[in-house]
């Protein structure tokens with residue numbers, strides 16, 4: 269079961285609670301307040317960030333590679349001209 273981060277503004281409870289994806293914690297395990305809120309974990313945003321960085325890197329390598337291709341085809345062309 270995945271862990272979800274919850275925080276309760278009533279008692280400053282903050283912790284990870286394991287439950288099924290479809291389920292939702294309705295009451296704070298510390299003070300039974302209904303104000304308990306699910307916190308979007310840093311883990312998820314970090315994963316998204318690394319994905320963005322990865323795709324950016326891929327684009328940069330792609331540009332580098334296509335520049336190389338362009339250079340080599342240009343050289344070929346020049347050779348043919350001579």
Ligand SMILES: [Zn+2]
Nearest residue numbers: 276279296299
């Ligand atoms: Zn609480």
